[in-house]
Amino acid sequence: MSPLLIKTIQFFLSLSLLIVLHELGHFIPAKLFKTRVEKFYLFFDVKFSLFKKKIGETVYGIGWLPLGGYVKIAGMIDESMDTEAMKEEPKEWEFRSKPAWQRLIIMIGGVTVNFILALIIYIGMAYAYGEQIIPGDSLSAGVHVVEEEIGDKIGIQTGDKILAIDGEEIRDFNTVFNDLVSGSSITIERDGQVIEQEIPVDFISTLIDDMDRARFFTLRMPFIVGSIPSESPNKDSGLQEADEIVAIGDQKVEFFDQVGPILENYKGAKVNLTVARENNVRKEIPVVISDSAKIGVFPGRPSMKDMEERGLLRLETLKYSFTESIPAGFNKGVNTLTGYLKQLKKIFNPDTGAYKGVGGFAAIGGLFPDSWNWEIFWATTAFLSIMLAVLNLLPIPALDGGHVMFLLYEIVTGRKPSDKFLEYAQMVGFFLLLALILFANGNDLYRWITSK
Structure with a gap:
C-alpha cells in the first residue's frame, strides 16, 4: 500500500x-x-x-x-x-x-x-503506551544548532542547555520545539551562566518562511557513520558503518558539530581519522577530504539507549495504572489545549507572521x-x-x-x-x-x- x-x-x-x-x-x-x-x-x-x-x-x-x-x-x-x-x-x-x-x-x-x-x-x-520522556535538565552537552542563522535569531547556540520556556521548566525535551513556537521567552544555560531572553515576536514567521530548515536544533550527539555511498572517494578506505569518529588528525572529536570546522582545515587533503568500534577498539584510517570539506559518508544516529549510556541524556519511561492514567491523560489534554491556544493567539497577531502557517486539508493530512x-x-x-x-x-x-x-x-x-x-x-x-x-x-x- x-x-x-x-x-x-x-x-x-x-x-x-x-x-x-x-x-x-x-x-x-x-x-x-x-x-x-x-x-x-x-x-x-x-x-x-x-x-x-x-x-x-x-x-x-x-x-x-x-x-x-x-x-x-x-x-x-x-x-x-x-x-x-x-x-x-x-x-x-x-x-x-x-x-x-x-x-x-x-x-x-x-x-x-x-x-x-x-x-x-x-x-x-x-x-x-505510557510515556518515554527526556528530562530537559538531563542533556549534559546541550543542543546542536544545525541552522545557525535561525539559532542566532532566537539566541540559541550549540552547547546551550534549554532550561525553561515562559518560565516553565522543560519536563520533556521532545516538546521543546512546539513550546518555542508558542512561547514568549526562553531561559538557557551557556558556559555555566543562566540567560533569559525574549523570543522575537516574528520568530514563528522565520520558521514558516523556511520550512526545510525549521527544525533548526537537535540533540548534541557523536558522529556515527551511517552508510558509505558507492561514489564516495573513501568507500575503500576501511571505514565501516557504525564507526564513531573520535579524532581527526591530532584533534579530539566528541560531537558531530565539531567535525565540520575541523575538516575545513583539510580541504582537498588526506588526514587520519581515528574511529571507535565495538568493545572500544580504535583504528586509524587515512581518508581523503573533499574540496567542500566532506568525508563522503552519510551520518547515522545513535540510539537513545546509547546516548543514555554515554551520559548525554536520561530516559524516563513512565508506566501508568488505570487510575494513574486518568490524571496523566487529563494533564496531557490540558497542556495540549493550552499550547494550541497560545499558537492560535499568535495566528491572530499579524506581527508574528504565524498566519502564513495556517494549513488546510493537506496540512492536516x-x-x-x-x-x-x-x-x-x-x-x-x-x-x-x-x-x-x-x-x-x-x-x-x-x-x-x-x-x-x-x-x-x-x-x-x-x-x-x-x-x-x-x-x-x-x-x-x-x-x-x-x-x-x-x-x-x-x-x-x-x-x-x-x-x-
Whole structure:
C-alpha cells in the first residue's frame, strides 16, 4: 500500500470519527429535549448524497463534500438556510421553541464531546503506551544548532542547555520545539551562566518562511557513520558503518558539530581519522577530504539507549495504572489545549507572521505518518479533536461559537435576536468561513508550489 494512500485513509478515518462524534454531541441533547432532528450527515450533501436512509423522523446520510458534517435541527437557522420553514408558526418540537438554556446545551454539545473525546484518548494512551520522556535538565552537552542563522535569531547556540520556556521548566525535551513556537521567552544555560531572553515576536514567521530548515536544533550527539555511498572517494578506505569518529588528525572529536570546522582545515587533503568500534577498539584510517570539506559518508544516529549510556541524556519511561492514567491523560489534554491556544493567539497577531502557517486539508493530512501507527494516529486524532473544539467556539456566525454568542446575549439581556438578523449573520459567517477555508488551503497550495 502506498504511503500516500495510508496517509489518506488515516486522515479520513480520523476526520469521520471526529465529525460523527461532534454532531452526535448536538444530536443527543436535541433528542433529550424533544427537538426534532431532520438530518444527520457525515460530510455535506450538496445536490446529492452518497448514501442516505430515513429512520424515524431523521435522515441519516453521507455527503460527497468532505468539508465537515452537520445535523439539521428543525426550527434553527443554520447552514441549510431553510428560511421557508422559519416563516411558519413555531412548533413545540422546533429548536426556536425551546428555552434558551436548552438551546445553549444543544449548541455546546458538539465541542463538549470533542474535548471529552480528546481526554479519553489521552487517558487511554497513557494507560496503553505510557510515556518515554527526556528530562530537559538531563542533556549534559546541550543542543546542536544545525541552522545557525535561525539559532542566532532566537539566541540559541550549540552547547546551550534549554532550561525553561515562559518560565516553565522543560519536563520533556521532545516538546521543546512546539513550546518555542508558542512561547514568549526562553531561559538557557551557556558556559555555566543562566540567560533569559525574549523570543522575537516574528520568530514563528522565520520558521514558516523556511520550512526545510525549521527544525533548526537537535540533540548534541557523536558522529556515527551511517552508510558509505558507492561514489564516495573513501568507500575503500576501511571505514565501516557504525564507526564513531573520535579524532581527526591530532584533534579530539566528541560531537558531530565539531567535525565540520575541523575538516575545513583539510580541504582537498588526506588526514587520519581515528574511529571507535565495538568493545572500544580504535583504528586509524587515512581518508581523503573533499574540496567542500566532506568525508563522503552519510551520518547515522545513535540510539537513545546509547546516548543514555554515554551520559548525554536520561530516559524516563513512565508506566501508568488505570487510575494513574486518568490524571496523566487529563494533564496531557490540558497542556495540549493550552499550547494550541497560545499558537492560535499568535495566528491572530499579524506581527508574528504565524498566519502564513495556517494549513488546510493537506496540512492536516500531513500530520499523519506514511506507515500505519496506532499510537501516532490516536495522538493526532486527540489533537485534532481539541483543535476542532476550539475553532468551533470562535464567535463566528455559522460556527457553534456564533450561535453560543447570540444565545448568551439572549440569556443576559432577555431579548432574542430576530430571525432576519440571524439569517444575515449566518450568511456573513458562512462567507467568513469560506474565506478561511480558501485561505488555509491556498497556503497549502502555495507551499506545495514553492517547494518544487
